Amino acid sequence: MTARVLMVQGCTSDAGKSTLVAALCRWAYRRGLRVAPFKPQNMALNSAVTADGGEIGRAQAVQAQACGLEPSIDFNPVLLKPNSDVGAQVIVHGHPVANMDARDYHDYKRRAFDAVLASHRRLVDTYDAVIVEGAGSPAEINLRDRDIANMGYAEAVDCPVILIADIDRGGVFAHLVGTLTLLSPSERARVIGFVINRFRGDLALLQSGLDWLERETGKPVLGVLPYLHGLQLEAEDALPRERANKPQALxxxxxxxxxxxxxxxxxxxxxxxxxxxxxxxxxxxxxxxxxxxxxxxxxxxxxxxxxxxxxxxxxxxxxxxxxxxxxxxxxxxxxxxxxxxxxxxxxxxxxxxxxxxxxxxxxxxxxxxxxxxxxxxxxxxxxxxxxxxxxxxxxxxxxxxxxxxxxxxxxxxxxxxxxxxxxxxxxxxxxxxxxxxxxxxxxxxxxxxAATVDVRALREASIERLADMVEHHLNTALLEKWLGMTACVP
The missing domain is CATH 3.40.50.880 (Class I glutamine amidotransferase (GATase) domain)
Incomplete structure (x- = not known):
């Protein structure tokens, strides 16, 4: 039996893709599923070393922890580490192959996609479910040709997609509807629902907008996730948004x-x-x-x-x-x-x-x-x-x-x-x-x-909070259906 594959794509960078994938991974793991994370192509300067001596994005190492797994090169087969505004070191299956500028990498993508699909096949042959994270936005028109990170991958492996948007930045309905509009008909059809992330306030005041979104698109809102303060998770790339206020720090x-x-x-x-x-x-x-x-x-x-x-x-x-x-x-x-x-x-x-x-x-x-x-x-x-x-x-x-x-x-x-x-x-x-x-x-x-701080324990507690968030704020019945979890639930 091959694994069920579910992909999370975002309307923007930092919409919450990495966090939602980690949350879904731990939620499924707690429910008894053998689950693995996957990100076909990552661009990040935060990386981790796998047990077999390869290099992957740190976000995939966190997602592996959520699955109860050691990091593997197959969880992130292509990693781009920018070394200038126009070039990056290209890492395939854990090891650098070359420094390339954007045009050279565009030509190289066919070979990179072979590595992506090879890792995909190994994962679906090993696990019950694979939760996949996209990169950036699937609606970046200039990057659609030879895409291996978003819909190009989803179309190749024929998997459903959840689209997530960050309401804290504003314009959440424009992000979701605009992204959907810019997709091709087949890509649009594989979007099975929306998740709205980082919501603060009274959900009742948002409900009319959610109803409109479902009527306008014909797709369900799977849930509205709250803004979780104090999460201790490793960032994929960007420096932390917030600086803690510690007037009494020594x-x-x-x-x-x-x-x-x-x-x-x-x-x-x-x-x-x-x-x-x-x-x-x-x-x-x-x-x-x-x-x-x-x-x-x-x-x-x-x-x-x-x-x-x-x-x-x-x-x-x-x-x-x-x-x-x-x-x-x-x-x-x-x-x-x-x-x-x-x-x-x-x-x-x-x-x-x-x-x-x-x-x-x-x-x-x-x-x-x-x-x-x-x-x-x-x-x-x-x-x-x-x-x-x-x-x-x-x-x-x-x-x-x-x-x-x-x-x-x-x-x-x-x-x-x-x-x-x-x-x-x-x-x-x-x-x-x-x-x-x-x-x-x-x-x-x-x-x-000084006080004793165990950041690994803090990360584990944060991952558990994320799984609780899925349980309380997402449509878990639909998640179970998509992941074929009926027989796996204890």
Whole structure:
């Protein structure tokens, strides 16, 4: 028996596709279904490492957690990681194949679609149900040709589609009706209903609009989802919309919002910590006074290093360190803290070298083979466990590495620490997710006796809230019918 396939497409980016897929996955999992997530093509700089050493979007890793599964390369067979405004690294089945501009990738899409359909076949042969997430909007006319992310995929595998729109942005009825109008007749026919997301207020005041929508389109509104505050889920790509108000926070953390920042989900645990006030500092904003500066990962290390210099972060960091502050670099941030970053093969842009910030005695050379590892070990500067994942092309060498950040169980060491202990760097993403590592790093930064925060447990609780939301606010009878769940319900 092959799996039932149900796809969620959105009227816009950030309409709530990723969240709804995670919610449906956990709801179906709780009902006894063997369910898997799927996103044919993702464009994101937040990625995860799978158990088999591949790379997929972080949203699909969260959706895998909702299904009770380890992340797999088949959950996101094509990942695009932008490294400029017009180009991206193309990752197929977990591994990079090339850097391409938009036109080159358009020509490559036929081969990419073969990878998508291969993963699709493996999933439908293995699971009872596959919940699929689209990308962007299916009504982007200029992208319809050779589409593999939305209706192109849905038409190829003949699956039904739920269309979701964000009412918090306004214009929800125009989004839904306009999207439907721009679809072809066959695409329009496979839309089986609408979900309205992020609603605040009295539902009775919305009812006349829902009735009109159903009359106008002949399609049902499957439910109206409330605006859920305090969800602890990893974002697919965009930086968090909201900054928590923590006037009583004991530790202030500043993170430069690099133009090509990657894996900013590294900071979710800090954002959730009641004693920590973390701020992403954007372009043309003065770096604030703080206790800790963290340089995040980057998809274009040399370009983002130039941005740091242009924005005055080099001078701000020098002043920060003179007054006793601490600096931590993660992945690309570690590379920036060294003496130089070399890219002789033009892996992330034009070939060349860039002078680093010079706070650690190391040099980094970008190499073709990407390092993709899930690792564990012990911190070198504290008696604490550490685990995380590596995603980088750079190989660092230098004296600073003799004083490592961590010693790994596979026999390697990771990162570096300055002689005075004020500057540290690590290649490991996800550092703060481990409660022991989080506590040790906060103590190093000056926050003693901090509250214990387990962000993994918070994510699990958020996924459970999402499943409850499906149960209470969506038409579950129709969902059960579409997913063939009658025989699976305990």
């Amino acid at each position: 530790l202030r953390v500043a993170v430069p919002a690099l133009p090509r920042i990657s894996n900013h989900t590294d900071f979710d645990a800090l954002r959730a910590h009641p004693d920590v006030d973390l701020r992403f500092v954007g372009p043309n904003e003065t770096p604030p006074a703080c206790d800790l500066i963290i340089l995040p990962g980057s998809k274009s290390t040399r370009a983002d290093l130039a941005w740091l210099h242009a924005q005055g972060w080099d001078r701000a960091m020098a002043r920060h360190l003179r007054y006793g502050g601490k600096v931590l670099g993660i992945c690309g941030g570690l590379q920036m803290l060294g003496r130089a970053v070399h890219d002789p093969q033009g892996i992330e842009g034009a070939p060349g070298s860039s002078e680093g910030l010079g706070w650690l005695e190391l040099d980094t050379t970008l190499e073709t083979r990407k390092q993709l590892h899930r690792v564990a070990g012990r911190l070198a500067f504290a008696d604490a466990h550490v685990q995380g994942y590596e995603i980088h092309c750079g190989i660092s060498r230098g004296e600073a590495l003799t004083s490592p950040f961590a010693r790994l169980d596979d026999g390697r060491s990771d990162g570096a620490m300055s002689a005075d202990g004020q500057v540290m760097g690590s290649y490991l993403h996800g550092l703060f997710d481990d409660p022991q590592t989080l506590s040790a790093l906060l103590q190093w930064a000056g926050l003693h006796h």
